[in-house]
Amino acid sequence: MTATMEVQPACGVQDITPRRVALRLLGPLEIVVDSVEVPLPQRKLRQLLATLLIRPNATLSTEALIRELWGDRPPATALAALRVYVSQLRKFLIRHDLDGRWCTLRTRAPGYQLQVNDGILDTVCFDRLCALAADSAEAGHEELASKQYREALDLRRGPTLEDLGESTALSGAALQYDEAWMTALKRRVDLDLRLGRHLELVGELSRLVAENPLSEGFCARLMVALHRSGRSGDAFVAYRRMREQLVEELGIDPGLELRMAHQTVLADDTAFHLRRASA
CATH class of the missing domain: 1.10.10.10 (Winged helix-like DNA-binding domain superfamily/Winged helix DNA-binding domain)
Structure with a gap:
C-alpha cells in the first residue's frame, strides 16, 4: 500500500x-x-x-x-x-x-x-492491517502476515504528528503510534526470520541497530540473522557491543531477550564444533 x-x-x-x-x-x-x-x-x-x-x-x-x-x-x-x-x-x-x-x-x-469515512484515515488503516496480520500469523499464513505488516509499516512517513506534538493528547497519540509501529516492525522481522529471509534481513537490522543503539530487540534479531547467515562471529561482536553500551550508558546488564539470543548462538556454535570434532 x-x-x-x-x-x-x-x-x-x-x-x-x-x-x-x-x-x-x-x-x-x-x-x-x-x-x-x-x-x-x-x-x-x-x-x-x-x-x-x-x-x-x-x-x-x-x-x-x-x-x-x-x-x-x-x-x-x-x-x-x-x-x-x-x-x-x-x-x-x-x-x-x-x-x-x-x-x-x-x-x-x-x-x-x-x-x-472508513479507509481514508491512515491510523485506522494501520490498526486494521496490523490486526489482519496478527490473525494471519495465528492462522499459520506467515507469508500473508508479513505482507500485511509491510503494508501497515509503509503508511508511516516519519514520527507521528511530528509538527504538532506539543499538546497532551497529540503527544500521547504520537507516542502510541510510534511504539505500535516499532512493534509491528519487530513482528514482521520475526515472520521473515521464520520464512528463512535471514540473508536479506542482515542489512536492514544492521541499520536499525545503528539507528536505535540501545534497542536490545533489534540487536537480538540481528544476532539471529547473522548466525543463520553463517556469521556467528559477527553475532558475538554485536552482542558484546550492545552489552558494553548498556553497561556504560545505562548501568544495566542485557535483558532476557538479548541473553536468550546470545545463548542460542552460543549453543548452536558449540554443537556445530562438537559435531565437526566427532566427525
Whole structure:
C-alpha cells in the first residue's frame, strides 16, 4: 500500500468514486485529495483537526479542545475563538468537497465530533492491517502476515504528528503510534526470520541497530540473522557491543531477550564444533 491511499478493501471499504482522499497522521499532518496535498496553514486549525482525528467519530468536549489548543491557562476568549476555528475548519472541508462525503464535522453536546469515512484515515488503516496480520500469523499464513505488516509499516512517513506534538493528547497519540509501529516492525522481522529471509534481513537490522543503539530487540534479531547467515562471529561482536553500551550508558546488564539470543548462538556454535570434532 502506498502512502497516498485510495479507499481500499484492505481497510474494509470498496472504492466508490474516482477521487482519492487521505487524512494522514503517521508523520506530519496531511490532507491529500487526488494525490495533491491540500494546505491547512493555520497552526490552530491543524491542531484542532489533528485532535479530532486522533479520536475519529468520538465527541470531544469544548473544555477538552480548549485545553489541547491553549493548555492549562487558556485566554478568556478561548471559547469564542474555538467556535471561530470550528467554523473555519468546516468551511475548509466544504471548500475542498470533503465535508459530508468523506468526513463530517458536527456540533454535538458537549462539544464537537468529526465523523470520518472508513479507509481514508491512515491510523485506522494501520490498526486494521496490523490486526489482519496478527490473525494471519495465528492462522499459520506467515507469508500473508508479513505482507500485511509491510503494508501497515509503509503508511508511516516519519514520527507521528511530528509538527504538532506539543499538546497532551497529540503527544500521547504520537507516542502510541510510534511504539505500535516499532512493534509491528519487530513482528514482521520475526515472520521473515521464520520464512528463512535471514540473508536479506542482515542489512536492514544492521541499520536499525545503528539507528536505535540501545534497542536490545533489534540487536537480538540481528544476532539471529547473522548466525543463520553463517556469521556467528559477527553475532558475538554485536552482542558484546550492545552489552558494553548498556553497561556504560545505562548501568544495566542485557535483558532476557538479548541473553536468550546470545545463548542460542552460543549453543548452536558449540554443537556445530562438537559435531565437526566427532566427525
